[in-house]
Amino acid sequence: MAWSLLVRGGTVIDGTGAPGRRADVALEGDRIAAIAPSLTGEAARVIDAHGLVVGPGFIDAHSHSDLFYFACPSAESKVRQGVTTEVVGMCSFSPAPLSSGQEDVVRAWSGGLVGAAVALDLRWQTFRQYLEALASIHPAVNVAHFVGHGALRIAAMGFENRPASAADVKAMERLLGEAMDAGAFGFSSGLVYAPSAYAETAELIALARAMRSANGLYCSHIRGESSMLLDSIAEAITIGEQGGVGVQVAHVKASGKENWPKIDAALRQLEDARARGVDMMGDVYPYNAGSTKLDNLMPGWAQAGGVGRLLERLADRATRRTIAEECLVDGERWRSVSQGEIGFDQVFIASCARREVEGLSLAQIARQSGVAPADVLMNLLLEQKCTVGMVTFGQSIENVAKVLAHPLVMIGSDSIPLFSGDGPKHGKPHPRSYGTFPRVLAEYARERRLFSLETAVHKMTGMPAARLRLKDRGLLREGYAADVTVFDPALVKDEATYADPHRYPAGIPYVVVNGVVTVEGGQMRGPGAGRVLRP
Numbered sequence: 001m002a003w004s005l006l007v008r009g010g011t012v013i014d015g016t017g018a019p020g021r022r023a024d025v026a027l028e029g030d031r032i033a034a035i036a037p038s039l040t041g042e043a044a045r046v047i048d049a050h051g052l053v054v055g056p057g058f059i060d061a062h063s064h065s066d067l068f069y070f071a072c073p074s075a076e077s078k079v080r081q082g083v084t085t086e087v088v089g090m091c092s093f094s095p096a097p098l099s100s101g102q103e104d105v106v107r108a109w110s111g112g113l114v115g116a117a118v119a120l121d122l123r124w125q126t127f128r129q130y131l132e133a134l135a136s137i138h139p140a141v142n143v144a145h146f147v148g149h150g151a152l153r154i155a156a157m158g159f160e161n162r163p164a165s166a167a168d169v170k171a172m173e174r175l176l177g178e179a180m181d182a183g184a185f186g187f188s189s190g191l192v193y194a195p196s197a198y199a200e201t202a203e204l205i206a207l208a209r210a211m212r213s214a215n216g217l218y219c220s221h222i223r224g225e226s227s228m229l230l231d232s233i234a235e236a237i238t239i240g241e242q243g244g245v246g247v248q249v250a251h252v253k254a255s256g257k258e259n260w261p262k263i264d265a266a267l268r269q270l271e272d273a274r275a276r277g278v279d280m281m282g283d284v285y286p287y288n289a290g291s292t293k294l295d296n297l298m299p300g301w302a303q304a305g306g307v308g309r310l311l312e313r314l315a316d317r318a319t320r321r322t323i324a325e326e327c328l329v330d331g332e333r334w335r336s337v338s339q340g341e342i343g344f345d346q347v348f349i350a351s352c353a354r355r356e357v358e359g360l361s362l363a364q365i366a367r368q369s370g371v372a373p374a375d376v377l378m379n380l381l382l383e384q385k386c387t388v389g390m391v392t393f394g395q396s397i398e399n400v401a402k403v404l405a406h407p408l409v410m411i412g413s414d415s416i417p418l419f420s421g422d423g424p425k426h427g428k429p430h431p432r433s434y435g436t437f438p439r440v441l442a443e444y445a446r447e448r449r450l451f452s453l454e455t456a457v458h459k460m461t462g463m464p465a466a467r468l469r470l471k472d473r474g475l476l477r478e479g480y481a482a483d484v485t486v487f488d489p490a491l492v493k494d495e496a497t498y499a500d501p502h503r504y505p506a507g508i509p510y511v512v513v514n515g516v517v518t519v520e521g522g523q524m525r526g527p528g529a530g531r532v533l534r535p
């Protein structure tokens with residue numbers, strides 16, 4: 001027997017959650033050919049894995065890399081974490097479908113979230129064309145796509161702040177059907193982001209029903225993760241129940257200190273819904289800070305009509321005063337639907353063309369410039385046309401552990417990779433972009449013993465694969481795709497910090513994507529072997 005690659009002598013953790021065992025793993029082309037305690041055949045290449053863990057390649061259940069691949073197909077920040085598959089099209093954002101003439105609206109809309117969009121020419125309209133464009137650039141990881149509800153809404157009815165009419169819903173259903181036919185796994189909402197937030201529950205139920213026969217999954221960034229947390233999870237459950245589809249609650253959390261105690265009730269809601277037959281699950285990232293676009297701090301009404309209209313409102317003194325009156329608390333904190341009440345010292349600039357403010361909090365910028373923090377916020381949005389990203393510290397560390405350990409929850413980085421003309425190491429992105437998976441293995445499995453290494457691996461392999469109904473990924477099994485990550489259980493560690501986020505993790509020497517050794521000796525090797533996955 002001759003194999004293309006033999007990984008010899010490691011501890012195999014197969015992704016099911018079963019205990020690790022000593023075994024060799026043989027690959028032939030893009031498939032796993034054999035797994036047994038000691039394989040004796042010939043191999044073109046041998047990797048010595050003594051003392052190392054051999055697992056399935058990690059699956060990032062929630063990522064915003066969509067447009068990043070076009071700027072940076074090697075996706076090094078991901079692959080070097082051991083990730084071989086990413087799920088994108090999250091939180092209502094996807095780069096397709098795109099109606100002609102709306103390229104600028106979509107570019108401005110997604111600007112703060114995927115920096116790459118600013119410079120990118122969006123050369124597709126249908127979801128199928130977009131997937132073909134992505135496949136043609138050969139990203140280093142496999143990519144599973146969802147279609148964003150915001151993209152569906154913009155394409156069907158523009159950026160309007162109103163419930164969808166029957167005709168609008170019909171148009172969205174048609175676009176969703178096209179995306180599902182082309183290879184989407186379902187759709188995602190971002191009910192704190194305009195224009196997704198303008199939808200009533202009935203619109204989302206209709207869309208869920210429309211993808212029921214195709215077995216679509218609904219990924220929900222819920223309507224509020226702060227004061228509205230429990231009602232918002234209840235809404236997601238209703239959509240799953242009445243739409244007849246599974247629901248994945250994105251980045252499960254309670255934002256704002258006053259809401260932290262609600263996390264137990266939120267997790268119980270998922271359990272109770274499951275007990276009566278609604279397919280509810282969730283994902284989480286292992287940090288107590290979040291990250292999104294800075295304009296997410298603006299009230300929904302102020303964003304109606306798109307970024308252009310928001311900028312007009314921010315330029316108008318009276319409207320600006322109304323926004324401040326609504327959101328400002330005691331002059332020190334800012335209240336928004338997405339973040340709850342957050343201090344200006346808890347909001348940090350992640351990315352901005354004005355480089356000198358990256359890494360600073362709104363409070364720090366205010367002190368330096370002598371401008372009130374609320375004005376710093378609104379001035380930045382206005383001057384940068386909303387292409388500003390932020391990192392916000394509004395969550396509890398204890399809650400993060402509680403959610404991570406929950407049996408219905410898998411790992412999703414929610415990473416927002418930043419890219420500028422200077423290259424991929426731009427700004428101060430949330431360290432989850434570089435550290436999520438090693439951090440779960442190091443901090444939560446090895447150090448805190450929150451769960452076993454096998455459970456940690458399951459939450460980033462077999463569990464998301466089953467969620468997506470991937471038939472041949474997420475486990476180390478004969479006949480499965482040859483996506484393999486080899487790591488050192490004693491040394492694996494995230495190195496990225498908030499102050500120094502562009503740091504690759506340690507202790508992950510080999511990553512194999514579809515049989516191609518993509519990371520070797522901890523360094524990137526080409527070529528990109530990822531594929532566009534279809535359900």
Ligand SMILES: [Zn+2]
Binds near residue numbers: 090091190221250251
């Ligand atoms: Zn989200």
